Amino acid sequence: MLIINHLTKHYKGSSKGVTDLSLHVMPGDICAFIGHNGAGKTTTLKCIAGIHGYDAGELRIGGISLHDDPLACKQMTAYIPDNPDLYEYLTGIQYLNFIADIFKVPAGERKERIQRYGDEFEITESFGDLISSYSHGMKQKLAIISALLHEPRLLVLDEPFVGLDPKASVILKDRMRKLCDGGGAIFFSTHVLEVAEKLCNKVAMIKDGRLIAEGPMEEVVKQGNTLESIFMEVVNDVGAD
Amino acid sequence: MMLAQIRIMARLELCNLLGINVLRFTKDKRKKKRAVMLSVLWVLLIIMLLFYVGGLSWGLVEIGAGEDVPAYVIAISSMLIFVFGILKAGSIIFRKQGYDMVVSLPVRKGAVVLGRFLRMYTENLLMAALVLLPGIAVYAWQTRPDVSFYLCAFLGIWSVPLLPMTGAVLIGALVTGISSRMRHKSLAASTLTIVFVFAIMYGSSSLTSMEGMESLEIMEELSGMVSDMLGRFYPPAVLLGTAIVNGEIGRCLMYTGLFLSVSAVAAAVVSACFQSISRNLYTTAARHDYQMGDLKADTALISLCRKEFRRYFSSSIYVSNTIIGPLMGCVLSGALLFTGPERVKELLPVPVDLAVIAPFLLAGTFCMMTTAATSVSMEGKEWWLVKSLPLTARVVLDAKILMNLILMLPFYLVSEVFLILALKPGLQDSFWMMVIPAVILLFACVYGIAVNLHFPVLDWENEVSVVKQSASAVLGGMGGAVLALLGGVGACLVPKGYSGGYRAVLCVLLLGTAGLMYRKNNRIDLREL
Numbered sequence: 075m076l077i078i079n080h081l082t083k084h085y086k087g088s089s090k091g092v093t094d095l096s097l098h099v100m101p102g103d104i105c106a107f108i109g110h111n112g113a114g115k116t117t118t119l120k121c122i123a124g125i126h127g128y129d130a131g132e133l134r135i136g137g138i139s140l141h142d143d144p145l146a147c148k149q150m151t152a153y154i155p156d157n158p159d160l161y162e163y164l165t166g167i168q169y170l171n172f173i174a175d176i177f178k179v180p181a182g183e184r185k186e187r188i189q190r191y192g193d194e195f196e197i198t199e200s201f202g203d204l205i206s207s208y209s210h211g212m213k214q215k216l217a218i219i220s221a222l223l224h225e226p227r228l229l230v231l232d233e234p235f236v237g238l239d240p241k242a243s244v245i246l247k248d249r250m251r252k253l254c255d256g257g258g259a260i261f262f263s264t265h266v267l268e269v270a271e272k273l274c275n276k277v278a279m280i281k282d283g284r285l286i287a288e289g290p291m292e293e294v295v296k297q298g299n300t301l302e303s304i305f306m307e308v309v310n311d312v313g314a315d
Numbered sequence: 316m317m318l319a320q321i322r323i324m325a326r327l328e329l330c331n332l333l334g335i336n337v338l339r340f341t342k343d344k345r346k347k348k349r350a351v352m353l354s355v356l357w358v359l360l361i362i363m364l365l366f367y368v369g370g371l372s373w374g375l376v377e378i379g380a381g382e383d384v385p386a387y388v389i390a391i392s393s394m395l396i397f398v399f400g401i402l403k404a405g406s407i408i409f410r411k412q413g414y415d416m417v418v419s420l421p422v423r424k425g426a427v428v429l430g431r432f433l434r435m436y437t438e439n440l441l442m443a444a445l446v447l448l449p450g451i452a453v454y455a456w457q458t459r460p461d462v463s464f465y466l467c468a469f470l471g472i473w474s475v476p477l478l479p480m481t482g483a484v485l486i487g488a489l490v491t492g493i494s495s496r497m498r499h500k501s502l503a504a505s506t507l508t509i510v511f512v513f514a515i516m517y518g519s520s521s522l523t524s525m526e527g528m529e530s531l532e533i534m535e536e537l538s539g540m541v542s543d544m545l546g547r548f549y550p551p552a553v554l555l556g557t558a559i560v561n562g563e564i565g566r567c568l569m570y571t572g573l574f575l576s577v578s579a580v581a582a583a584v585v586s587a588c589f590q591s592i593s594r595n596l597y598t599t600a601a602r603h604d605y606q607m608g609d610l611k612a613d614t615a616l617i618s619l620c621r622k623e624f625r626r627y628f629s630s631s632i633y634v635s636n637t638i639i640g641p642l643m644g645c646v647l648s649g650a651l652l653f654t655g656p657e658r659v660k661e662l663l664p665v666p667v668d669l670a671v672i673a674p675f676l677l678a679g680t681f682c683m684m685t686t687a688a689t690s691v692s693m694e695g696k697e698w699w700l701v702k703s704l705p706l707t708a709r710v711v712l713d714a715k716i717l718m719n720l721i722l723m724l725p726f727y728l729v730s731e732v733f734l735i736l737a738l739k740p741g742l743q744d745s746f747w748m749m750v751i752p753a754v755i756l757l758f759a760c761v762y763g764i765a766v767n768l769h770f771p772v773l774d775w776e777n778e779v780s781v782v783k784q785s786a787s788a789v790l791g792g793m794g795g796a797v798l799a800l801l802g803g804v805g806a807c808l809v810p811k812g813y814s815g816g817y818r819a820v821l822c823v824l825l826l827g828t829a830g831l832m833y834r835k836n837n838r839i840d841l842r843e844l
Contacts, residue, residue, distance in 0.1 A: 086344050125702045127842040148705035159696040163629030171610050175618035176704050185610045202605030
């Protein structure tokens, strides 16, 4: 579903970025992307979402090159940033309707989906209010609903659990599993390693813009270890080299 | 204690004045390159302003009104500071960004307000200096005054921004205070600001009008009248100007003290209501009573265009800075209808038929500040959304142009009806009367987008920095107005027999250039912004 081959992206005038990163996320995968602050997680996710260009390498979503046909790739992807800066001058329903228009979701289906997800996340009653009146968690819920609205095949999430209440976190995890059961794929960054370990079947670790470990969760986290201990071990090993 | 707090808050406000701090520490070479280009443009504009004010001052000296030059330049700079100040004061003093952080600090409200006052004062001081210095230099060159004149002039430059800025802040606070209590805060603030600006323009034009005087008489009597006119228009300009001309240091000090006292009282008043106004302003009513109804599907273009309209009307500073031009176009066309073209011809002796020049003037008012020129920058921190959605650059930019054109449509139609009824032009002139403003407006929108794509400001903290201070606002927003002015001058110079041909060639050229720019705009990779 998502193929990253030798992705390199550096910011002008800065040594920060991503170097020669290769990674495959298959249909049905939930892949956690972990690394310390400034390691290059958000840069990678923004490249996949088509927000940033990249210097070298290849990104393919659903078999289509992001470089050759970005619109087709974006049509099957949904991205949620770590801090959802949404259009604060719109109401929740106006925002969702806008997103549905862009992704060409038919009127009947969008109503049914908005109602369903809104009720699940207990935010339907606030859809008539301006987004500027929403709390961080409510904005996060709205961003999640807007991401699910067009039934994407690939979900790209940056710290999706930050700001969510416990119930919403459970619902999101459930939605993520359902999406993957239906043949979709999820690639998300997180600092909550316990969640990653329980939820994901794959993990990728990044340090200073380079991928330092990657693979199925059960292979990376060997018996008797935790993802946290493996992460610390790998990060320190690479740091010592 | 209070002084230390004021110093800290002022340093916070001033450290990134004109984006200096970001430029100092950014590692983005592209940003630095843009800043250099922008600085060159600003220098050119400043040189033009210096020559313009210097020329005006020279003209006053030539007609024997040299003694009025300081008062004249004080009045001009005060008017600029006052009008532009009204349009931005509320947004600067009651800025939302950082409000929660600032009020949570152990800092007095007065220090916060004074910090913002000082920021406005510094900006206005720069503007005052740019207008005053050439006038004072011309006067000094002509009259060779003694050293006391220079001391007074130096003092005067520091004191000139105080009164108009204070007036603007008080009106800005009043507008913000009233609108903060209303449901549609932004719309109320825009309406009140526009009403104030038009009232001031009307008031100042009545005070400076020379009823019953023909243009020749005016020229002959001008030297004596300038002083009277300035006295009626803005008495402090005459008082301070006279004190500067006479080198009366004591008087200059007294006026400076007086102006400072007025500003201090105003700052105290604004400080007293700062928190209550801010609280009302930033408390958004949430009803939590939405019930799902039917939803309508639209095309991406229509949906984006609707979003652009909502963005536009959500910002009072965006509305008030861009709607004044077209409103003025309607008012002037209406005035022409009611006063009749003969009266206008007496006041404005142009060498061509009014029907030829009118469409250019109308286009000039419509393009004084196009929304398209700042529409990309106005996306701000939400720009990531557009970039992540399956949208082409073309449809995103089309929506911004479409919004600008639809917004102008009612003003265009009303003004055209007024103009055609007032001037009763023939078939050919009627055609050009309708086509020329439309073509120039279309060109201005495409040009505005092109400039904004070259000079995007997406990491802004305050809308003022986009709508009033960005390169796009200055170069892009006014591009159409300058073009209309040049087109109008051309129309005056072209012999009558070639008038139709001139207008046709101009329209074809503009449409062709707009077409080329449009294609280039649409080829941009939005990720690169």
